[in-house]
Amino acid sequence: MTLRIYNTLTRKKEEFVPLEPGKVRMYVCGPTVYADAHVGHAMAAIVFDMVRRYLIYKGYEVHYVTNFTDVDDKIIKRANETGEDPMELANHYANKYLEHLAQLNVMPADEYPRVSREIDEIIHVIQGLEEKGYAYPVDGDVYFRVLADKDYGKLSHRKLDEGLAGTRVEEDERKEFVGDFALWKSAKPGEPSWDSPWGPGRPGWHIECSTMCLHHLGETIDIHGGGNDLIFPHHENEIAQSESLTGKPFARYWMHNGMLQLGGQKMSKSLGHLVTIDEFLSKHNGDALRLLIFSGYYRKPVAFTEESLESAERSLARLRSALRPTVGDQSTGPDADALRLATEDARIAFIQAMDDDFNTSSALAALFDLVRAINSARDAGVGGPFFEAAQRTLRELSGVLGLQLAEGAGGDVGVAAKPFIDLLVSVRSDLRAAKQWALADKVRDQLAELGVVLEDSREGTTWRFDKMTG
């Protein structure tokens, strides 16, 4: 079975063939760190984390690089407003974002390059472009000469003549062509700057990603990812810079995730229309966001609403339900056989779905089919190797999607509360044995209000924290 990936460049699903057999070079555009990240950023991180995990599951060795833009107009602006040092401000938000990614169970990247640490390389790349006639300096700025790049526009499928001209807000008479974009910006007073052949200044936005890819992954990478709002101009310009310099294809597969929608609109940092990752994590865990995202298709917009979140939380509980132990001991027979077959089917269906451009919605359907099979088998008294194998498979495939399926731990407070909850549950069991239903129900109801869910069964009472994990 082969993996097919939708390539924005060709607008087609293509069979995935990496440049070097068995190895994947992957770069994903990271955030500009000037404010708290929001769940839209989390979506991009989660989508490409899923892609990476699946590639690893398929046996590839993945070299994964994602960057931080820590030198930027907005960072400087923000720092001036708050009186902070721009680099410290950026550092603060970058570190915070790394913590968020960990909480969202996003695998750490192999490298997290930052603009501020790549200045020398960036200058080299700009010099190279200048030598080849693709860049020109003006008063300490350096611009990319778009008209020199004959296939400019091939990613976003824009035509230079009509499409660009006239629509640009930023007219600048010093530029040869309105579409030319800055590679290097001369320093203004009070801004962070670095020395360069063109005088003190700082890199433009697009050049950093080209440089980092070149520096950390090589001239041609396999997968370049990011939000679809980056297609133009950011990724288009990256291609122009990189390919003009090296003469080689920049990225073999361009993948773009759709936007998270809040109230029917794109979640956006600059519009202040957002839910921060902090806000999200104070009420939910990362699995819930993953389920919300994966119930759709990564390329399409995803609605982020109270309802869709609630639905995700409940389907998460459903996945977890299949991981509860069995007390059955029926290790052979028709029920055990059925479970064995269902396990095999689920794996095949899961892989088929994921091979088709990461169709997580269908992949999840395969997991839910397995959940039903496991729960039915448990009800039928199945235990033993097939039951364990089924649960192991569910954990494994969920893990490919980055789902942890851990029961809520209740955080530090919850850990401390555990012995007391056990005690209450134990006392309640005595009450039930004595048929003191009213008191027993009172204990159960009041624990429920505190976020502790009790479930009675023939084998006794189990409890768990509701939703929240720590």
Add this chain to the structure above:
RNA sequence: GGCGACGUAGCCAAGUGGUAAGGCAAGGGUUUGCAAAACCCCGAUCGCCGGUUCGAAUCCGGCCGUCGCCUCCA
């Protein structure tokens, strides 16, 4: 205005030529002291109009609606 995407049951959402996956919610049932969880049963002809075809949600044309990019943006 240019480029692109989307419109499937109450909600979310797969499916791109052969009579519609899955999740949530609602309803009925089994189980339970009652609940919860689990299990079983139960729902749509696919925005509208026209066309191609033996046959279309799936292809083509038109219309309506929503969204994204064209300016910083995951």
